[in-house]
Amino acid sequence: MEGDGGLMMLYEAFREATSQDPRTMKAAESKLSSWECQQGFYPALAKLVSNISFESGARFMATVYLKNGVERQWRKGNNIIGILESEKAEIKVLLEQIILIEPVLSITAQLAVTMGKIARFDVPRDWPTLLPMLLEQIRSNEPEKQYRALLATYHVVKILSTKRLTGDRKLFQDVSSEIFDYLFGLWDSLFLNWAHSGASGESLQRAHFALKILRILTIRGYKVPHESQSVTNFIPSVMRRAKETLELRVSRQDSSALLEKHVIVMWKIIGDLLETHPLSFVPFLQSGLEFASYFGFSEEAQNLVFERVAIHAFNLLKGILLCPEFRVPKTLDDEPDEIVDNAGRRTSFRDTTPEANPLTFQAANIKCSFFTDEMLTGLIRVLVTRYLPLSSTELKNWNEDPEEFALRMDETGETWKYILRQSAETLFVTLFKDYRKCAEIFLTLMQMFHEPIKDPSDLPTILAKDALYNAAGMVAYELYDEFFFDAWLNSTLVQELSLPVPILHRRIMWLVGQWTGVKITPESRPRVFALLLSGLRSSDVVVRLSSSQALRSCLDDFDFVPEQLEPYMNDTFYYLFTLLKDVRECDNKMRVLHTMSFLIERMGTQINSAEQIPALSEYLPLLWTSDHNMLKAAVVSTSIQLVHALGKESTCLRSFLFPVIHVATDLKSPEHVYLLEDGLDLWLAMMEYTTDPADESFVSMVENLIPLLGISTEHLKMSLSLVNSYALVYPEYFAERFGTIVAKELNETITDMRAEGVAMILRSMETILRTSPIHGPTALLPIVGKVFKSAHDALDTPLLMSLYLSVVSRLLLIGEPVFQQGLQEVTLASDLPTTDMEVLDRLTEVMTTKSMFIVQAERKKLICLALLKLMAMGEQVILHRLCGIFLAIAECLNDVTKTDGSGQLVDSLCVLDFEAPAGDTEEIVSENDIRKKRLAATDIVYSVDLLVLFRNEVGNLRNRVGEVRFNELLSTVDVETTALVKPFLL
Numbered sequence: 010m011e012g013d014g015g016l017m018m019l020y021e022a023f024r025e026a027t028s029q030d031p032r033t034m035k036a037a038e039s040k041l042s043s044w045e046c047q048q049g050f051y052p053a054l055a056k057l058v059s060n061i062s063f064e065s066g067a068r069f070m071a072t073v074y075l076k077n078g079v080e081r082q083w084r085k086g087n088n089i090i091g092i093l094e095s096e097k098a099e100i101k102v103l104l105e106q107i108i109l110i111e112p113v114l115s116i117t118a119q120l121a122v123t124m125g126k127i128a129r130f131d132v133p134r135d136w137p138t139l140l141p142m143l144l145e146q147i148r149s150n151e152p153e154k155q156y157r158a159l160l161a162t163y164h165v166v167k168i169l170s171t172k173r174l175t176g177d178r179k180l181f182q183d184v185s186s187e188i189f190d191y192l193f194g195l196w197d198s199l200f201l202n203w204a205h206s207g208a209s210g211e212s213l214q215r216a217h218f219a220l221k222i223l224r225i226l227t228i229r230g231y232k233v234p235h236e237s238q239s240v241t242n243f244i245p246s247v248m249r250r251a252k253e254t255l256e257l258r259v260s261r262q263d264s265s266a267l268l269e270k271h272v273i274v275m276w277k278i279i280g281d282l283l284e285t286h287p288l289s290f291v292p293f294l295q296s297g298l299e300f301a302s303y304f305g306f307s308e309e310a311q312n313l314v315f316e317r318v319a320i321h322a323f324n325l326l327k328g329i330l331l332c333p334e335f336r337v338p339k340t341l342d343d344e345p346d347e348i349v350d351n352a353g354r355r356t357s358f359r360d361t362t363p364e365a366n367p368l369t370f371q372a373a374n375i376k377c378s379f380f381t382d383e384m385l386t387g388l389i390r391v392l393v394t395r396y397l398p399l400s401s402t403e404l405k406n407w408n409e410d411p412e413e414f415a416l417r418m419d420e421t422g423e424t425w426k427y428i429l430r431q432s433a434e435t436l437f438v439t440l441f442k443d444y445r446k447c448a449e450i451f452l453t454l455m456q457m458f459h460e461p462i463k464d465p466s467d468l469p470t471i472l473a474k475d476a477l478y479n480a481a482g483m484v485a486y487e488l489y490d491e492f493f494f495d496a497w498l499n500s501t502l503v504q505e506l507s508l509p510v511p512i513l514h515r516r517i518m519w520l521v522g523q524w525t526g527v528k529i530t531p532e533s534r535p536r537v538f539a540l541l542l543s544g545l546r547s548s549d550v551v552v553r554l555s556s557s558q559a560l561r562s563c564l565d566d567f568d569f570v571p572e573q574l575e576p577y578m579n580d581t582f583y584y585l586f587t588l589l590k591d592v593r594e595c596d597n598k599m600r601v602l603h604t605m606s607f608l609i610e611r612m613g614t615q616i617n618s619a620e621q622i623p624a625l626s627e628y629l630p631l632l633w634t635s636d637h638n639m640l641k642a643a644v645v646s647t648s649i650q651l652v653h654a655l656g657k658e659s660t661c662l663r664s665f666l667f668p669v670i671h672v673a674t675d676l677k678s679p680e681h682v683y684l685l686e687d688g689l690d691l692w693l694a695m696m697e698y699t700t701d702p703a704d705e706s707f708v709s710m711v712e713n714l715i716p717l718l719g720i721s722t723e724h725l726k727m728s729l730s731l732v733n734s735y736a737l738v739y740p741e742y743f744a745e746r747f748g749t750i751v752a753k754e755l756n757e758t759i760t761d762m763r764a765e766g767v768a769m770i771l772r773s774m775e776t777i778l779r780t781s782p783i784h785g786p787t788a789l790l791p792i793v794g795k796v797f798k799s800a801h802d803a804l805d806t807p808l809l810m811s812l813y814l815s816v817v818s819r820l821l822l823i824g825e826p827v828f829q830q831g832l833q834e835v836t837l838a839s840d841l842p843t844t845d846m847e848v849l850d851r852l853t854e855v856m857t858t859k860s861m862f863i864v865q866a867e868r869k870k871l872i873c874l875a876l877l878k879l880m881a882m883g884e885q886v887i888l889h890r891l892c893g894i895f896l897a898i899a900e901c902l903n904d905v906t907k908t909d910g911s912g913q914l915v916d917s918l919c920v921l922d923f924e925a926p927a928g929d930t931e932e933i934v935s936e937n938d939i940r941k942k943r944l945a946a947t948d949i950v951y952s953v954d955l956l957v958l959f960r961n962e963v964g965n966l967r968n969r970v971g972e973v974r975f976n977e978l979l980s981t982v983d984v985e986t987t988a989l990v991k992p993f994l995l
Contacts, residue, residue, distance in 0.1 A: 016060075019044070019053050023067035023074075041074065051078050052096045055103040058116065065113050072119040075100075079126050097135075101127065105142055108161050109154050117157055125164035132169065133180065139165065144188060147195065152211050159218040166222050170229040185230025189223070189239045193246075196220050200250055204257060217271045224274060228281045235289035244282065244293045248300045251275040255304075255313040269315060276321035280328065287334040291368040291375075294329065298379045301325040306391045316429050319396075323432040324425070330439045335372035338365050382446055389440065389450045396433035397476035399512065407551060412594045415554045434483055441484040448491045451480060461504040462513070471512050474505075478516045482523035494524045495533045506540060511549040518544040518552060522559030526566045534570070537563060538577045545584035553588050554597060557604045560585075564607040571612050578612060579620060586621045590628065595637040602632075602643040609650040616654045626651070630665045638683040645673055645687040652694040657936055659698050663706060666695060674713040676720065689717075689727040696734035697935035703738045711735065711747055718754040722766050725758075729773045736773075736780040737940045744781035748788025756792040764809055771796070771812035778819040779944060786824025793820070793827060794834035801835050801848060803855045807862040814856055815868050818875035822949060850886040853879060857893030866904045867950050870918060873901045874949060877962045883969060892982040898959055899989035906956055906993075914993070916954045921945075956993060963994060 022044075025037035044050050054075040058068050079100075082091050092100075104124055111117045124139070132139055143165070146158035169181050199216035206212060227240055234240040254272050258264070279297060283290045290297065304310045305322030314322070329335065399407075407414045418430075425431040441447045458474050465471075481488065502517050521529075521537055529537060541563065544556030560581070563569065574581070585608065589601045605625070609616050616622065629651075632644050648666055652659040672678050673688025681688070696707060714735075717728040732751060735743045755770050762770070774792070778785045799805060800813040820828045832845045832852075839848075856872050863869045876894045879887045887894075907917045945951055967975045982990070 015049075016053055016056055019071075020057055020063055020067060023057070023070050024064060026070055027064075027066040045078065048093065049096065051075060051082075051092055052099045052103070054078070055100045055107070058111075058120070059103055059107045061110075061112060065116065069113070069116050069119070072116050072123070076119055076123040076126065079123055083127060083130055097127075097131075101131070101136055101139075105138070109146060109157055111157070117160060121157075121161040121164040124161050125168040128165045129168045129172070132165070140184065144191075148191070152215065156211065156215050156218070159215055159222065163218050163222050163225075166225050170225050182230055182232065185226040186237070186239075189226050189230065189237075189243075192219050192223055192226070193239060193243055196223060197246065197250075200254075204253065213267060213271060217267060217274070220271065220274050220278075224278045224281065227278060228285050233289060234282065234286050235292050240289075241292065244279065245296060247275045247278050248293075248296060251300075252304075252313075255310075255318070259313055264315075269317070273317055273321065276318065276325070280321060280325055283325065283328050283332065287332050288366060288368045288372075291335075291372045294335075294372055294375045295379070297325065298329065298375070301329075302384070302388070306388060311395075317427075320427065320429050320432045323429075323436045327425075327432075327436045327439050329376070330436075330443050332372075334366075334369055335376060337370060337373045380444060382450075385440065385444055385446050386450050389437070389447055390454065392433055392437045392440075393451070393454060393476050393480050394473065396429065397437070397479050398472040399475060411549070411551045412554075412592055412597050415551050416594065416596055419558070434479075437480060438483050441487045448484075448488060451484070451488075452491060455481070459501065461501050462508065462510070465508045465510050471510055475512050475516045478513075478520050482520045485523050485527040489528055492528075494528050495530050498529075498533065498536070503536075503540070506543065511547070511552050514544060514547060514549070514552045515555045518555040518559045522555075522562035525559070525563045526568075531568065531570070531573075534563075534568075534573045535576070538574050538581070542577050542581055542584065545581065545588065550588075550591065553584075554592070554600065557585060557588060557601050561600075561604040561607050564604070564611045569611060571615060574612070575615060578608075578615065582608060582616070582621050586625055586628070595635060595640045598632065599640050599643040602640075602647045606643075606647040606650045609647070609654045612654070614654060614656065617658075622651070622655070626662055626665070633665075633669060638680055641680060642683050642687055645669060645684055645691055649687065649691045649694050652691065652698060655698075657698045657700050659695065660700070663695070666691065667706070667710070670695070671710060671713060674710075674717065676713075676716050685724065686727070689724060689731065693727065693730055693734060696731065696738060697937040699738055700936055701940070707735070707738070708746075711743075715747070715750055715754060718751065719758055722758070722762060725766055726769055729769050732773050733776045734937060736777050737937055737944070740780040741784050744777055744788040745784040748777060748781070748784065749791060752789045752791040756795060759792065759795060764806060767805075767809060768812055771809070771816055774816050775812070775819060778816070778823065779948060782823040786820055786827040789820075790827060790830065793831045794838065797831035797835045797848075797852075798838055800855060801851055803859060807859070807864075810855075810859050811863040811865065811868045814859065814863075814872050814875075817852065818856075818871050821875045821878055846884065846886050849879075849884070850890070853887055853890050854893065857890060857897045860897045861900055866901070867918065869901045870905055870955055871950050873898045873955060874953060874958070877958055880966060881962055883966075888970075888978055889981070891978050892986055895982055895990045896986045898955070899986065899993065902956060902959070902993050903989075914956060916956050918951055919954050921951060960994060 022037050022040050025033050026041060028034050028037070054071050057063065057071045058075065060068075078092070083097070084091075104120060104127075108117065108120050108124065111120060128136065128139060140162075143158045143162045146154050147162065149155055149158075166184075169177070169184070172178065172181065196216050196219040199212045199219060203212040203216060223243065227234060227243065231237050231240060251272055254268070254275070258268055258272070279293075279300070282293075283297070301322040304314050305319055305326065403414065403418075406417070420428070420431065425435040441451075455477060458470070458477055462470055462474060481492075485494075498521070502520070505513050506517055518541065521540060525537065538560075541556050541560045544552050544559070547553050547556070564574075582605070585601060585605050589598060589605065592598055592601065625647075629644050629648060633641060635641065648662070648669065652662065652666070655662070670688055670692045672680055673684035674692060675681055692710070699707065714728060714731055717724055718732075735747070752774075755773075759767055759770055770792075774789055774796070777789065781788070796813055796816050800810070800817050803810060805813065817828070817831070820831065829845070832848045835848045836843055836845050853876070856876055860869055860872045863872070876897060880891070880894055905917050906914045909915045966978075970978070979987075
């Protein structure tokens with residue numbers, strides 16, 4: 010890249026890279042990519058950019074390449090192919106020269122950004138000349154050079170202000186104190202020059218960048234801004250200049266983008282100071298409140314402001330109201346630290362909390378003196394009458410694109426930062442939460458429009474009512490004790506719904522949804538459902554969508570009673586389904602689907618009577634073909650509720666839902682990012698309602714389940730629930746075909762898993778052993794070693810130990826060869842020389858000592874059954890622990906035995922009737938519940954009488970070892986244990 014030849018070759022490559030021919034462009038980009046690794050490439054780029062005789066397109070692309078290369082390779086030690094120190098020095102010298110003479114502004118902007126990226130690493134140590142050079146040019150009298158120097162300084166200062174190390178921050182603060190006053194004076198003189206010139210010229214451009222630099226210096230250049238006299242002078246000047254600029258804008262009829270941006274930067278300075286340094290804002294709090302209220306609420310400023318100014322005024326007031334540093338902390342003293350007037354409003358504060366900053370009390374007092382009853386009345390009235398009514402633009406959007414209008418009006422999140430309506434609404438709610446007087450003011454406004462509207466064509470009155478109803482919905486909780494909604498609903502709202510006024514219809518539907526969870530009596534709820542049904546029947550799609558959203562709020566309410574909706578259910582479902590088909594926007598389809606999903610979920614099996622269920626089942630596949638992933642998620646969510654509602658009748662949906670489940674749970678599918686969680690829920694729901702005998706339709710989907718067991722613990726619970734369902738639906742077959750694969754996956758994940766995850770895995774292992782006593786033990790061989798090792802070491806919590814010992818006990822009872830394999834694996838994994846008998850002895854000790862800490866009677870009994878099996882083996886290492894075995898069994902029998910009608914002791918777990926039909930208080934939710942009951946009925950814990958088995962095994966031991974040896978063994982049992990066991994052996 011050296012010499013003129015190399016520079017021309019590079020220039021030609023960039024010319025080709027800007028070609029419209031894709032092949033030429035691709036070849037040039039490949040060539041440039043190969044040159045990036047060569048030494049001298051980036052200095053050559055700087056030289057190319059500095060040659061203004063070259064085409065601007067090629068030079069601009071070279072500037073972008075230089076910027077990106079600096080970002081990747083400037084940092085020292087970043088990689089082997091970095092930019093040499095000599096090359097860096099050459100680039101910096103060229104940049105200092107180019108930035109001041111570059112005629113193309115787009116290239117100048119990219120060069121300024123590049124200088125900022127270098128400054129992050131090299132200023133001041135390795136590039137000490139940069140800031141002095143820029144400041145020298147800023148002080149020059151040449152407008153073009155001054156503008157470019159300000160542009161570069163802005164990007165450099167912006168980057169330096171983000172450095173967080175203490176030394177870097179101290180350096181930036183020193184730089185700020187040195188240049189602030191000059192930039193302040195420069196901005197003020199440029200502003201006055203523009204103001205007197207009578208046109209938006211280059212003075213305003215330079216003033217704009219000077220102000221942007223001052224914004225950064227003010228917020229990040231001072232640890233405590235208000236302690237600097239420069240900042241103290243600057244902030245009032247900003248407020249004053251903002252007003253003058255808006256006045257000049259109107260008088261000159263100048264609506265240029267640069268002028269509006271300049272005004273907004275002034276507002277951002279004030280807002281940023283409040284947000285970043287709230288206590289430093291206190292000296293300007295009074296003027297800030299007056300500033301925001303003047304531009305947001307006064308009549309004389311109404312013609313001065315444009316929308317973004319009003320938004321910043323509202324957000325500034327809201328920030329002041331919500332600022333925690335402006336709230337006096339509560340104290341434990343008997344004497345309150347605040348004085349409250351009759352309206353419940355704070356009027357002054359006393360500094361009674363030593364830890365609180367005095368500025369906090371000063372701010373609280375300023376707020377109280379500012380937000381008087383008169384001021385609050387003015388703020389509430391202006392918000393409700395000027396900003397909350399629908400504008401002509403919004404009404405036009407309603408007529409032209411009603412669906413888009415409905416979506417925009419329901420936007421939430423942080424839209425209040427940049428949308429006027431949402432900004433006004435959040436300020437209104439904030440005022441209500443801080444000052445109880447607002448409720449009284451608002452109710453006075455409500456009285457003015459209490460009577461139902463008479464003339465459906467009276468648009469001003471309709472819009473005023475819409476704004477009031479909107480306000481009443483937003484502060485429903487604050488009006489709880491002040492307002493009786495039911496009376497208003499029956500006296501006014503119902504009558505207005507009979508008039509042909511879609512604006513009020515939409516708002517009333519929304520209002521009902523807002524008040525449903527606040528204060529609507531049970532007696533009025535059927536009336537509410539009837540009103541919402543009338544809204545769904547409307548010819549206006551906006552009204553219908555509002556009714557759908559309101560219905561969802563009603564369905565999601567804690568006090569919802571399905572019987573109250575039942576008379577309207579069929580019609581409601583029909584009109585929701587009609588709305589679902591009529592709307593075009595995917596977001597609106599999602600909303601309607603969510604409402605239908607809520608309806609199906611809350612009505613349960615009663616939804617089966619809805620005539621539109623089959624039609625919905627046919628329509629969902631059409632929605633599934635959409636490319637909108639969130640709409641697909643809504644389809645899956647609705648399908649889950651549909652399956653639960655239809656129960657075992659949901660088999661008719663398999664042809665549609667199986668492909669859906671496959672796509673949603675396939676980790677190779679891009680859609681799984683959005684659909685996996687709901688897809689697993691749907692899969693599990695389908696499994697739960699599969700009737701016996703089950704066909705093999707679900708078997709093919711196991712290939713999606715296996716990878717889910719190993720990816721992470723995020724979906725482990727659902728994945729293991731599916732394993733349990735497969736074990737229930739396909740006993741023996743699932744364990745024989747897939748059990749070993751599942752065990753291998755779980756063996757890989759169980760090592761580093763937390764206790765909750767280990768517990769879920771152990772429960773799934775136990776389910777496989779219970780459902781598949783033939784193939785289950787062999788299938789679990791890959792993970793048996795870790796289970797036995799954990800049981801042997803006995804280091805886990807009682808909960809986990811009960812599960813480990815349950816799995817070990819079941820393997821002993823139904824799969825003795827696998828049990829022996831587990832003993833051998835522990836022997837082989839031991840660090841010390843040991844034998845299988847020693848491992849068996851340790852396991853027996855653990856089972857006898859840990860069983861007393863197990864709370865569940867079923868698991869305690871299972872371990873005791875295993876201990877009796879061990880005792881029947883007759884091994885000496887077992888018999889020498891006969892005392893512990895007898896004690897564990899005696900304690901278990903005390904828990905599980907009871908006296909029957911004849912006075913005899915019986916095992917209470919063996920008298921449970923799992924085959925009894927469900928009574929009125931018990932509902933079989935799914936087919937899986939039936940299978941679980943059937944499995945429990947045959948389980949060894951519920952089918953084997955522990956008391957009888959204990960007596961038999963003791964008798965068998967006596968017969969096997971003889972009377973003498975038996976008495977010797979009994980002599981090892983202590984007196985207390987003998988007393989505990991004796992009642993159960995009689």
